[in-house]
Amino acid sequence: MWNKPWSIKEGLIVGAGLLLTGEMLQLTVGAINWNVFAWPVNAIVLSIFCVLMLIGYRLRDNIYAFRFQSSSSVAVAALLYALTLTVIMGLFIQVGEFQEPVDPIGLTKMLSYWPFMLVYLWVAIIVAQTTIHQVLHFKLYFVPSLLSHIGILLILVCGTLGSADMQRLKMYCEMNQPEWRGLDNRNNIQELPIAVQLDKFIMEQYEGGQMPKRFASEVEIMTKDGKHVQTTIEVNKPFTIGGWTIYQYGYDQEKGPMSRYSIFELVKDPWLSVVYVGIYMMLAGAVLLFIIAQRRKKKRL
Template identity: 30%
Template sequence: MTTSWPFVLLCFYNLTILGLTILKRSTRKQTWRDIGFYLNHLGLFIALLGGILGSADMERLTMTIQKGQVEWRGSLQTGEIKELPLAIQLDTFMIEEYEPKLVIIENETGKMLPASRPESYMFEGVGKTTQLAGVALTITDYLPHAAIFRDSTFMNVVPMMMEGATTALKVKASKPGLAQPVEGWVSNGSYLFPPIFLQIDDETSVAMPMQEIKKYSSHVTTFTENGKTKEAVIEVNKPIQVEDWMIYQYSYDDTKGKYSDTSVFELVRDPWLKVVYTGIFMLLAGALFLFIAGPKKKAS
C-alpha cells in the first residue's frame, strides 16, 4: 500500500502544501506564537521528508546465527541473501522464563476453563494453594529441571540437570463431587519430553501452558572490515550500533524453547534517520509549545 502511486502522490502533495504554508507564513510579521508554528509545521515537513526518503533507502535484513558460529550474510524480506560489511559471532544465547503457570482444561477440547474467562495460576512456591475454575489445587512439589520416564503403565519424574529438561509441578487437586483428591505431576514438556496432564475426572484435567519468556539475550562479538572487534550483549529493546547498522535481537529457535542455540538478529541501516529524528524532536518541542501556550485567544 505504501508503495502505491496514489500514496506516494498523496505524500508529495502533503509535503508541497506544508512547504508552501511555511513559506507563506514566513513572509508575514512574526510573533512569539510563530515559534510553535515553525516547530510543528517545519518539524512535520522534515520528519515526513526523512521518512519518505528513508523508506526508499533503508536496508533491513535478518541474520540467523548458531552458537559459536560467525555470520556476515543476511537475508532480505524477499529471501535474497546479501553480504554485509560486518560479521557477528554468537558467543552465547540465553533465555529466562517466568514461573510456570497452571490451568484447568476441558479434556475433550483442550480449552482453558472457565470458557468465558479462563483462569490461570502462576507458581509462587511449594505448599501454596489456589482455586482455579472450581478446583482446589495444592502445590506439593516443584522440579525446575526434570526428566520424565514413562511407558504404557508407569511414569517417573526425576530431577535432572540436562539439556532439554522440563519444568514439573506436583499438584493435589480436589473439587466438589470428587471422592478423593487426585495427586500427580504436571509438566509443559520440552523438545525432548511430551507434556504431562493430571486428569481430575472425565471432563477436566490440570495442565501447564508454555512458560512466558521474561528475557532473551545474545552475547556477541562483532567484526568490521577495518578490523575493529567489539563484544556486546544484544537484547530486545537494547540494540547495539556497529558503524551504520543497528543490530536488534529479533528471534530464536522457538522449537527448542529455552534450549535454543540459535539467535536471530535484525540489521537495519537508515541513512535518513538523523533527519527524521530532527523532525521528531522539533515536533516534540512543538507539542510542548501547544500544551503550554494553548489556542490563540479570539478577539471577541
C-alpha cells in the same frame, strides 16, 4: 462552487480528485515501487520538490489555485482525507514489503497505495507553502508554528523518500562462528561491513516451561575497520554500531534454552536521523505554543 474565495468544499473536491487519480494509477501501473527512489534518486526528487514549491509560491499572486494551497480551508480538507486514510490503514493488517496485498484494492499495503501517498503529498505541499510564507514574512510569533511545519515536512518527505535506502536483513548466527552475511526479504545474500558471533544464548522460562520469559544473546561484534565489541542483545534492547541496529529476532524454538543459534534482524536507515530532527522540531513547536498560551492566559488574569 468554485467562486472565489474557495472554501473547504473545493478542498474536498480536490481531495476526491486525488483519490480517483490515485486509484486509476493503482489499477493501471500497480503499487508504488519505492526501490526506484534509492539514493541518489531520492535526493534528486527532494531537490525538484523544493524547487517546485518555490516556483509555486512565486506564482501564487497570479494563479489562485496556488494561493489556495496555503489557506486554512484546504488544510482542513487535506487533514480530513489524511486522517481518514490513516484510520483505514490502522484497521487493516499491513503486509511486508515484498508480499502481495491480501485485498484487491491495496489497503493492506497502504505505504505503496497511490491514493494514500497522493493525499500525503498534498499535505506536504500545503505545509511547504505555509512554511515558505512564514520564512519569507518572518515574525517572532511565527516561531512555534514554523518549527512544527518544518518538522512535519521533514517527517513526510524524508520519511517516505528515505525509506528506499533502508536496509532490513536477517542474520542466522551459529554458536562461536562469526557471521558477515545477512538475508534480505527476497532471501538474497548480502555481505555486511559487520560480523556477529554468538557466544552464549540465554533463555529464562515461566514456570511450566511453555513460554519464554526472556531470551537474549551474548555476542561479539566486529567491524571491517577493526572495532571489536562484546555486548548482550535481547528483545527490545538492540545494539547499534556503524549505522546498523541489531535486534534479537529469534532462535531454535525446537531446542529452546539449548538453542545453538540466534536469529538477528539488522536495520540500517540513513534518513532516520532527519526524521528524528523533524519529530524534535514538532515537539519544540508544541512546547513553545503551550508556553505562549500560558503566558497569554496569565496576562488576561
